[in-house]
Amino acid sequence: xxxxxxxxxxxxxxxxxxxxxxxxxxxxxxxxxxxxxxxxxxxxxxxxxxxxxxxxxxxxxxxxxxxxxxxxxxxxxxxxxxxxxxxxxxxxxxxxxxxxxxxxxxxxxxxxxxxxxxxxxxxxxxxxxxxxxxxxxxxxxxxxxxxxxxxxxxxxxxxxxxxxxxxxxxxxxxxxxxxxxxxxxxxxxxxxxxxxxxxxxxxxxxxxxxxxxxxxxxxxxxxxxxxxxxxxxxxxxxxxxxxxxxxxxxxxxxxxxxxxxxxxxxxxxxxxxxxxxxxxxxxxxxxxxxxx
Numbered sequence: 001x002x003x004x005x006x007x008x009x010x011x012x013x014x015x016x017x018x019x020x021x022x023x024x025x026x027x028x029x030x031x032x033x034x035x036x037x038x039x040x041x042x043x044x045x046x047x048x049x050x051x052x053x054x055x056x057x058x059x060x061x062x063x064x065x066x067x068x069x070x071x072x073x074x075x076x077x078x079x080x081x082x083x084x085x086x087x088x089x090x091x092x093x094x095x096x097x098x099x100x101x102x103x104x105x106x107x108x109x110x111x112x113x114x115x116x117x118x119x120x121x122x123x124x125x126x127x128x129x130x131x132x133x134x135x136x137x138x139x140x141x142x143x144x145x146x147x148x149x150x151x152x153x154x155x156x157x158x159x160x161x162x163x164x165x166x167x168x169x170x171x172x173x174x175x176x177x178x179x180x181x182x183x184x185x186x187x188x189x190x191x192x193x194x195x196x197x198x199x200x201x202x203x204x205x206x207x208x209x210x211x212x213x214x215x216x217x218x219x220x221x222x223x224x225x226x227x228x229x230x231x232x233x234x235x236x237x238x239x240x241x242x243x244x245x246x247x248x249x250x251x252x253x254x255x256x257x258x259x260x261x262x263x264x265x266x267x268x269x270x271x272x273x274x275x276x277x278x279x280x281x282x283x284x285x286x287x288x289x290x291x292x
Contacts (some may be wrong), residue, residue, distance in 0.1 A: 002067045003075075005056045015044045015051045023088075025031045027068060035061040100240075107244040110229040115199040115249075120269035123179070123224050124256050132158035134194050134205070135250075144243060148250040152264030155265055156256055164191065165198050170205075178205040181250070182222065185230060185242035196221035210246050 006020040017157055018213050020040040023030055031194055038061075040047045058064045079156060086099050115212065127133060137145035145161035152159035185190040187209075209215065209222035212230035219225055228245040230238060258265060260271040 001071055001272060002056060002058070002064065002070055011055065013048075015048045016055065017176070018042050019044050019049055019052050021067070022143055025154060027072065030068060031065055075150050078157075101119050103241055107229070107241040108248050111245040111248050114227055114229055116226075116254075119224050119250065123208050123226070124253060126179050126208075126261060127157075127253060127257060129177060130179045130206070132160070132173070132178050134160050134162055134178060134180040135183065136162045136164075136180060137183040138163060138189055140239060140243065141185060141189075142247065144246055144250075145181075145183060147247075149255045152250075152257065156268065157257065165195055167198075167202075172197075174203065179208065180204070180205045181208050182218070183209055183210045183246055184215075184218065184263075185212045185228070185239070185246070187212035187218060187227075187230075193218045195222070210249055211290055212242060226261065 003024070006024055008178050009020055013018060017039065019042045022038065026041075033041070035046050035049045038249050042049075053059070053061055053064045056064075058067065086103060087096060091099070111256050133149075135145035135148050137143070139247065142163050143159060149159040149161040165287050182192050182196045184201075196207055196209065199207050207224075209218055209221045209225045211218060211222075213223055213227065213228055215227065226249050228242060228249065230245075
């Protein structure tokens with residue numbers, strides 16, 4: 001960054017340091033000054049100003065001013081983001097205990113307000129009619145996809161978490177009715193955009209995007225979009241809110257599917273309990289005391 005180079009002053013002559021110090025002290029005034037005026041104000045010369053610009057990688061004084069404006073705006077944005085962060089270096093254990101539930105609650109509330117009931121019902125109708133569900137994610141959203149996949153599998157749905165496209169697998173099961181969820185917390189993950197495009201152009205799968213707000217490109221490859229609220233943040237708390245919001249959306253679909261297959265799931269659960277002692281050290285049928 002230009003400001004850091006000016007502060008460091010590496011390789012600057014005495015006169016160039018004088019110009020750099022004046023710029024740092026009067027950064028807001030520089031925008032209305034010409035190179036001649038800057039030279040006069042810093043008791044140097046126009047040639048010194050030009051040399052300084054080139055030494056820090058600028059083509060000239062005008063480019064320096066434009067870059068300074070850009071960095072000033074970015075610094076203001078960064079400071080605003082840090083100010084709005086719910087957790088900072090002064091947060092205590094008790095502060096964090098009280099803050100996190102509020103973050104979860106806000107993420108879920110904002111997501112619920114964003115949900116379009118008609119979209120959710122259309123997607124669920126596709127899930128009901130589907131032979132299988134794929135959930136695509138990258139990085140932490142892939143971990144979320146694995147969790148959601150496990151939940152759907154407990155209800156007897158063929159469900160698979162994927163990080164990328166397995167074209168041979170898709171081709172082998174091309175006659176199966178498929179719903180594919182694409183998860184990207186930002187809405188702009190390059191690999192997920194590529195996945196959505198491939199699915200849209202080469203398969204008959206029904207594509208549902210669970211997307212953050214920067215989703216202009218990927219929307220064109222989705223049949224439906226469920227937008228999750230995402231916050232600008234310098235810290236990893238945006239992952240917490242996006243993860244919570246996406247989990248909530250998928251859990252809504254999971255719960256709707258559970259309600260639709262409730263009796264069937266009760267029967268399978270009872271059957272599973274009958275054989276629970278084969279899988280664990282607890283025999284629930286002959287249990288006299290609660291396990292410790």
